[in-house]
Amino acid sequence: MREYKVGVVGATGMVGQRFVSLLENHPWFRLTVVAASPRSAGKTYREAIGDRWAMPTPMPKAAADMVVLNASDVQAVAQQVDFVFCAVDMKKEEIKALEDAYAKAECPVVSNNSAHRFTEDVPMVVPEINPQHIEVIASQRKRLGTKRGFVAVKSNCSLQSYVPALHPLMEDFGVSKCLVCTYQAISGAGKTFETWPEMVDNCIPFIGGEEEKSEQEPLKLWGHIENGKIVSAQSPAITAQCLRVPVSDGHTAAVFVSFDKKPTKEQILEKWANFSGEAQALQLPSAPKQFLHYFEEENRPQAKLDRNLENGMAISIGRLREDTQYDYKFVCLSHNTLRGAAGGAVLLAELLAAKGYLE
Numbered sequence: 001m002r003e004y005k006v007g008v009v010g011a012t013g014m015v016g017q018r019f020v021s022l023l024e025n026h027p028w029f030r031l032t033v034v035a036a037s038p039r040s041a042g043k044t045y046r047e048a049i050g051d052r053w054a055m056p057t058p059m060p061k062a063a064a065d066m067v068v069l070n071a072s073d074v075q076a077v078a079q080q081v082d083f084v085f086c087a088v089d090m091k092k093e094e095i096k097a098l099e100d101a102y103a104k105a106e107c108p109v110v111s112n113n114s115a116h117r118f119t120e121d122v123p124m125v126v127p128e129i130n131p132q133h134i135e136v137i138a139s140q141r142k143r144l145g146t147k148r149g150f151v152a153v154k155s156n157c158s159l160q161s162y163v164p165a166l167h168p169l170m171e172d173f174g175v176s177k178c179l180v181c182t183y184q185a186i187s188g189a190g191k192t193f194e195t196w197p198e199m200v201d202n203c204i205p206f207i208g209g210e211e212e213k214s215e216q217e218p219l220k221l222w223g224h225i226e227n228g229k230i231v232s233a234q235s236p237a238i239t240a241q242c243l244r245v246p247v248s249d250g251h252t253a254a255v256f257v258s259f260d261k262k263p264t265k266e267q268i269l270e271k272w273a274n275f276s277g278e279a280q281a282l283q284l285p286s287a288p289k290q291f292l293h294y295f296e297e298e299n300r301p302q303a304k305l306d307r308n309l310e311n312g313m314a315i316s317i318g319r320l321r322e323d324t325q326y327d328y329k330f331v332c333l334s335h336n337t338l339r340g341a342a343g344g345a346v347l348l349a350e351l352l353a354a355k356g357y358l359e
């Protein structure tokens with residue numbers, strides 16, 4: 001695989017910092033540009049970050065001395081890179097306009113933002129689940145009038161634990177309905193305990209927009225392409241409650257599920273153990289070897305112990321048992337800023353590179 005020059009737009013934020021860390025030793029992608037708001041532009045990355053560095057590993061040396069560009073100077077960024085990752089905290093319409101501007105400057109965008117997730121010709125992809133959706137990029141390029149520019153997005157972090165667990169069960173058993181409660185880490189709001197002390201010893205029963213995303217986005221992932229657009233699936237019906245909990249990293253989900261054809265517990269465990277997707281088949285550098293890990297211990301998965309499994313890219317599942325109202329219930333966990341954000345986007349970019357979309 002050839003080397004690709006990469007920019008991170010929103011490089012100073014929580015997700016942006018993850019991108020900068022993940023790109024440090026990436027075999028295909030080399031960080032060449034960091035961009036953020038006008039507040040950071042013109043400073044070195046180290047100066048712009050100040051005391052905001054929130055990663056467990058030190059700031060990569062190569063990034064520290066880079067001068068931060070203004071993300072709105074699209075041409076200046078685009079001409080130095082083969083594609084950009086984007087994770088910015090701006091209004092939805094501003095994000096859409098910014099991402100479209102990069103795409104129209106023939107610079108592909110792999111985005112963490114939610115702004116374009118329901119644009120019909122923008123693929124929203126978890127590489128193990130719906131890699132075929134990247135084919136809709138041909139229609140998007142027609143609409144934008146571009147040769148190589150496009151926007152591809154990853155889905156919301158909350159669903160990255162339970163959708164992978166449900167997916168392998170759908171074809172043979174038909175998931176009819178699902179109730180999910182998520183317990184979401186504070187890094188999902190771009191925060192640490194230092195910057196959000198109110199979260200110590202606390203639990204907040206509201207995350208703006210999260211329940212709608214948790215219910216609707218899975219249906220786009222399970223949708224199909226028709227006439228150059230992605231048409232969302234009609235089922236399963238999902239209802240969600242999302243809570244913010246005092247955990248630094250790692251979103252947990254408690255899941256209740258019913259099937260058209262109720263499987264045995266052994267059949268479910270077998271499907272999880274044997275499931276792998278395109279990311280594993282293509283041996284993408286960030287793909288976990290075993291996507292779904294089942295823990296037999298009653299007190300697992302735990303955010304603190306299990307979020308970093310396979311570099312934070314695997315999904316942990318546990319406590320599968322029959323339920324009195326639904327067929328089964330279980331608990332799952334995924335790392336929200338790795339699999340759920342920057343890591344998931346890097347994996348998507350690897351899929352796009354492997355399939356020739358970044359040439």
Ligand SMILES: NC(=O)c1ccc[n+]([C@@H]2O[C@H](COP(=O)([O-])OP(=O)(O)OC[C@H]3O[C@@H](n4cnc5c(N)ncnc54)[C@H](OP(=O)(O)O)[C@@H]3O)[C@@H](O)[C@H]2O)c1
Pocket residue numbers: 009010011012013014015016035036037038039040041071072087088089090112113114156157187188189190191336337340341
């Ligand atoms: N955290 C997660 O787990 C997670 C998961 C999935 C998706 N996301 C999404 O990813 C995006 C970023 O989240 P985050 O948690 O990383 O946010 P964050 O820590 O608040 O960082 C926001 C970034 O956006 C930049 N920015 C703000 N205003 C800008 C402007 N006008 N022009 C250009 N850049 C601007 C900031 O630059 P300055 O430093 O210069 O202000 C910073 O780099 C959001 O859309 C969020 O919904 C986050």
